[in-house]
Amino acid sequence: MAVIHRAPDDTYHPSPEDPIGWVVRDVRGHAVVGPPCDRCGACECAPCPCHQEPIHERGCVGLSYAYVRLDDLYALCERCAGEQQIRVVPCACPQPLRRDADQWARHPD
Numbered sequence: 551m552a553v554i555h556r557a558p559d560d561t562y563h564p565s566p567e568d569p570i571g572w573v574v575r576d577v578r579g580h581a582v583v584g585p586p587c588d589r590c591g592a593c594e595c596a597p598c599p600c601h602q603e604p605i606h607e608r609g610c611v612g613l614s615y616a617y618v619r620l621d622d623l624y625a626l627c628e629r630c631a632g633e634q635q636i637r638v639v640p641c642a643c644p645q646p647l648r649r650d651a652d653q654w655a656r657h658p659d
Contacts, residue, residue: 552634554617555641564620566643571620572636573611584612585625589634592627 552564552572564571577584584592593612595604604610617631618624626634 552619552636554636554638556638557641557643557645562638563641563643565639573618573620575616575618575625575640580614580615582614583609583616584614585614585616585623586610586612587627587630588624589626589630592629 552568552570554572554574555563555565556574557563560576562574562576564573575584593604593610594614595606595611597603598605612623613627616630617626617628617636626636
């Protein structure tokens with residue numbers, strides 16, 4: 551089970567105790583392309599009215615809110631992250647650690 555810390559300023563960083571770091575990539579409201587879910591393929595592309603499958607005519611837009619593993623950039627949607635027991639908890643780290651971790655949290659491409 552991985553743990554992600556959410557700081558009061560809505561930034562995210564991996565728990566210092568986790569051997570493999572995960573973060574939340576939250577770019578909701580920004581016009582950027584994100585990763586689709588590597589487990590189930592979920593994305594935010596418009597569905598085809600006939601087949602109800604995503605339309606990827608110009609490439610996949612991915613997810614604006616994704617759980618991302620830092621060592622290989624493996625991305626999960628909220629549902630798959632929950633199934634993998636990845637949790638987001640309020641951050642109680644000392645302030646210097648929080649500032650160092652901000653390098654991972656703010657990445658709206």
